[in-house]
Amino acid sequence: MNVAPRASAPLETAAVVAGLVRAYGERRVLDHVDLHIARGEFVALIGRSGCGKTTLLRALAGLDSIQGGRIEAPRTPAVIFQEHRLLPWKSLWQNVALGLGEPGARDRASAALEEVGLGDRLDDWPRTLSGGQAQRVALARALVREPTLLLLDEPFAALDALTRIQMHRLIKRLVAKHRPGVLLVTHDVDEAINLADRILIMRGGGLARDLAVTRPIDAADLRAELLSELGVGVETD
Numbered sequence: 001m002n003v004a005p006r007a008s009a010p011l012e013t014a015a016v017v018a019g020l021v022r023a024y025g026e027r028r029v030l031d032h033v034d035l036h037i038a039r040g041e042f043v044a045l046i047g048r049s050g051c052g053k054t055t056l057l058r059a060l061a062g063l064d065s066i067q068g069g070r071i072e073a074p075r076t077p078a079v080i081f082q083e084h085r086l087l088p089w090k091s092l093w094q095n096v097a098l099g100l101g102e103p104g105a106r107d108r109a110s111a112a113l114e115e116v117g118l119g120d121r122l123d124d125w126p127r128t129l130s131g132g133q134a135q136r137v138a139l140a141r142a143l144v145r146e147p148t149l150l151l152l153d154e155p156f157a158a159l160d161a162l163t164r165i166q167m168h169r170l171i172k173r174l175v176a177k178h179r180p181g182v183l184l185v186t187h188d189v190d191e192a193i194n195l196a197d198r199i200l201i202m203r204g205g206g207l208a209r210d211l212a213v214t215r216p217i218d219a220a221d222l223r224a225e226l227l228s229e230l231g232v233g234v235e236t237d
């Protein structure tokens with residue numbers, strides 16, 4: 001029997017959010033938010049301080065209750081925060097292997113640490129790491145479980161500019177390889193432009209804009225558009 005090939009493979013879903021409501025008392029921070037993230041897609045979420053970015057990320061992570069709507073993700077999402085959140089009393093490989101279970105946990109942790117360039121530091125302690133190295137371990141710990149959804153809450157914000165560039169390259173490479181869907185919360189417009197396939201602008205309890213980033217891009221134009229959307233404007237002197 002001949003089976004006709006499908007014209008285009010359907011996008012594998014990393015997360016679906018429909019009609020999401022998150023409220024503190026009477027105040028709705030998220031007011032009917034809809035969002036779809038596909039596997040392998042890198043989505044950046046930007047918006048003014050206090051608009052609800054972290055609230056959306058925490059709801060997706062299952063860390064907070066929601067007051068309406070639904071969130072579907074095929075597997076438990078992995079989350080990386082601004083601080084590394086490594087356990088100081090566990091070695092690097094033990095941090096990465098947390099919850100993996102035997103057998104093979106050390107080997108899997110070792111391979112994950114190798115991927116982030118720390119394969120020679122397995123038995124070291126978190127306190128011996130720089131900020132950038134600690135975030136690499138957090139990345140290894142997130143990816144070792146092959147999550148279908150990776151949630152990033154400003155993980156590069158506390159790093160110096162050069163380390164941030166290195167981390168951008170690393171995460172781009174690892175996302176292309178492991179293909180989780182990614183939601184990155186960031187204040188940094190240039191970071192969003194550099195990393196994302198789509199940039200969402202959050203405003204007034206919802207996603208006000210959904211901009212596809214098609215490369216090659218005119219970064220200056222996109223930057224100006226994003227700044228204008230964020231109500232910052234561009235200096236002209």
Ligand SMILES: Nc1ncnc2c1ncn2[C@@H]1O[C@H](COP(=O)(O)OP(=O)(O)OP(=O)(O)O)[C@@H](O)[C@H]1O
Pocket residue numbers: 024029047048049050051052053054055056
């Ligand atoms: N536990 C809480 N109780 C009451 N209000 C809260 C709570 N957590 C957050 N909020 C409010 O919800 C709104 C959204 O907060 P959220 O942290 O999601 O914003 P954000 O966009 O991530 O901000 P920032 O960019 O400054 O990190 C803010 O007005 C905040 O004051």
